[in-house]
Amino acid sequence: MELDRKHLRLPVESRVFIELDASVDAVEGESSVAICKTLDVSAQGMRVLLDHELQEDAYLQVGVEPPQAEGTSEATFFLVAQVRWCRPADQDEGSFLAGLALMQSEGSDIDHWVNLISTLQD
Numbered sequence: 001m002e003l004d005r006k007h008l009r010l011p012v013e014s015r016v017f018i019e020l021d022a023s024v025d026a027v028e029g030e031s032s033v034a035i036c037k038t039l040d041v042s043a044q045g046m047r048v049l050l051d052h053e054l055q056e057d058a059y060l061q062v063g064v065e066p067p068q069a070e071g072t073s074e075a076t077f078f079l080v081a082q083v084r085w086c087r088p089a090d091q092d093e094g095s096f097l098a099g100l101a102l103m104q105s106e107g108s109d110i111d112h113w114v115n116l117i118s119t120l121q122d
Contacts, residue, residue, distance in 0.1 A: 009040040009047075010120055016048055017063040017076075038064070043117045045084075045101045054086040054098045062100070066116060077113050080105040 020032040036050030046064075054060070064077045081100035089095040104110055 008121060009042050010117065012038060012041045012067045012120065014038045014041070014067050015065045016046070016050075018048075018050070018052075018054075018081075019061040020052060039097070041067075041117060043102075043114045045099065046081075048098050048100060049089060049092070050096055050098065051094060053096050054083045056083050056086060058083045059103070060100075064113070067120065077109040077116075079103075079108050079110055079113060 014037065016036050016038055018034045018036065020034055034050050034052045036048045036052075039047045039049055041047075059080060059082050062079050062081050064079060066075070066077060080103045082103055084099040084101050086096055086098040089097045102110055102113065
């Protein structure tokens with residue numbers, strides 16, 4: 001699950017909005033959003049704690065509020081993530097831990113996210 005890491009994980013807590021049920025059949029503007037938090041982040045992924053189970057390999061739209069750091073903007077990053085794994089959280093009944101891999105996607109803020117994470121590593 002956590003093998004072969006290519007990027008340093010940082011223990012950063014940020015609020016994350018995950019769009020659930022964003023199917024083609026959904027009525028426009030009608031979708032469910034899970035609000036959760038990151039436990040750690042990297043340039044290409046994050047581990048989140050949330051109250052919803054996520055389907056492995058699902059592609060989701062996420063919004064991440066940037067961590068408060070000197071020189072960072074306060075705009076939400078809009079990203080596309082693939083659920084790599086999801087399991088019940090040991091310490092918090094009814095909660096889940098999930099590993100999200102951030103994907104390159106047209107119109108996403110992935111390049112700005114990578115830049116932010118590189119400044120946090122310095």
